[in-house]
Amino acid sequence: MKYSQKEGSKKEYVSRINRVIDYVKNNLDEDLSLERLANVGLFSKFYFHRIFKSISGESLNSYVNRTRIESSAFFLIHHPKASITSIAYDSGFSSPAVYSRAFKARYDMSPSQWRKLKCIEKSKICKVSSNIGQLHSKNCKGTDKVTLYIDSRTQKPIWRIKMNNDKSLDVTVQTMSDIHVAYIRHHGQYDPHDKQLFEGLFSRLMGWAIPRKLFNPPATKAMTVYSSGHPDTTAAENLNVDVCISIDKDTVVEGEIGKRVISGGSYAVVSLTGATMEECGKAWDEVFNHWLPESGYQPGEGGYYCNHLNDPEQHPQKLHNVEMYLPVKPL
The missing domain is CATH 1.10.10.60 (Homeodomain-like)
Known part of the structure; x- marks a missing residue:
C-alpha cells in the first residue's frame, strides 16, 4: 500500500x-x-x-x-x-x-x-535532391520535385512530391479543430524507430484508458505528438515526445496521465499507407526540404503530430497507416 x-x-x-x-x-x-x-x-x-x-x-x-x-x-x-x-x-x-x-x-x-548557415544547408539538400530527381524523372515535364494540382472532385489544391523510388507523396492543407488529448510523455533522448519504447508508452496509456472506456476507435484517435524541441535545434537529452489519445474536454486525468489541447488551425497533411518507419521519417524530410519552400506556407506555432490509423503489429508486414500533420501559416 x-x-x-x-x-x-x-x-x-x-x-x-x-x-x-x-x-x-x-x-x-x-x-x-x-x-x-x-x-x-x-x-x-x-x-x-x-x-x-x-x-x-x-x-x-x-x-x-x-x-x-x-x-x-x-x-x-x-x-x-x-x-x-x-x-x-x-x-x-x-x-x-x-x-x-x-x-x-x-x-x-x-x-x-545561424540563419545564413541553415539556409545554405537547406539549399544544398534541395539541390542534391533535385539533381537526383532529374535522373529518375521519366514521364514529367521539367525537373520540379513538387507539382501543384487542383483536385477535380473537391476543387482544392494538392501538392505532389516526387520521391526517388518512383513513388510520390500528396500534401493537402486542411483546417483542423482543437483536439483534446490525454497523454504520457517521454522526456530525453529517444530513437523514433524504438518500437519497444513506443509500445511501452502506449501500453501504459491504454492501461489507463481502456478500463475507463475512453478508447473507442475509430472515434478515438491514437497519436504521437512532437512538440518539445526539434533535432535541428535541441540537444537529444532535452527532447520530449507524447503518446496521446483524443478525449472529451471534460475527461478527468490523474497521475502520470496529462491533458492538453492540440490547437486547431491550418495543417499540412500527408497520408501514408503501408509505410515503414523509415518511410514515415523520409516523408517529414520531404515536406520540410521540398514542399515548404515551394508552397507559400511556413511552419505555424505548435507541434507536429501523427495520427495512427492502424496497429502495425496486426499488419501482415508490420507496416504503418498514418496521417501526418504539420501546423502551417502563409509566408
Whole structure:
C-alpha cells in the first residue's frame, strides 16, 4: 500500500510539471515568472525551483531560456521573411541585444549567422535532391520535385512530391479543430524507430484508458505528438515526445496521465499507407526540404503530430497507416 501511494505521488508531480512545460511552450512571449509558473503547477513558489529540477532534470530558468532560444532558432530557419527583431520579441526576449547574447551563448554564433548557415544547408539538400530527381524523372515535364494540382472532385489544391523510388507523396492543407488529448510523455533522448519504447508508452496509456472506456476507435484517435524541441535545434537529452489519445474536454486525468489541447488551425497533411518507419521519417524530410519552400506556407506555432490509423503489429508486414500533420501559416 505504501509503495502504491509513493508511485501515485510521483506520477502526480510528473503530471503537474508536464502542465508547466506545456504552458511555457504555448506562451513564450508572455510572463513566465516563477510565481506564474508555480501557480500553473499548483506548487508553492518557495519550493517550485527545486521541484521542477528534481522532476525535469533542468532548472526552471534554464528550461524557459532554452525553450525560447530553440523556438527562435527554428523560426529563423523556417520563417525567412521574419525579422530577427520580431522573432526576438515573439520568443519572449526583452530586447534584440539580450536575445543575441543568449543565442550566441547557446549556439556559438549570432542569429543572423545561424540563419545564413541553415539556409545554405537547406539549399544544398534541395539541390542534391533535385539533381537526383532529374535522373529518375521519366514521364514529367521539367525537373520540379513538387507539382501543384487542383483536385477535380473537391476543387482544392494538392501538392505532389516526387520521391526517388518512383513513388510520390500528396500534401493537402486542411483546417483542423482543437483536439483534446490525454497523454504520457517521454522526456530525453529517444530513437523514433524504438518500437519497444513506443509500445511501452502506449501500453501504459491504454492501461489507463481502456478500463475507463475512453478508447473507442475509430472515434478515438491514437497519436504521437512532437512538440518539445526539434533535432535541428535541441540537444537529444532535452527532447520530449507524447503518446496521446483524443478525449472529451471534460475527461478527468490523474497521475502520470496529462491533458492538453492540440490547437486547431491550418495543417499540412500527408497520408501514408503501408509505410515503414523509415518511410514515415523520409516523408517529414520531404515536406520540410521540398514542399515548404515551394508552397507559400511556413511552419505555424505548435507541434507536429501523427495520427495512427492502424496497429502495425496486426499488419501482415508490420507496416504503418498514418496521417501526418504539420501546423502551417502563409509566408
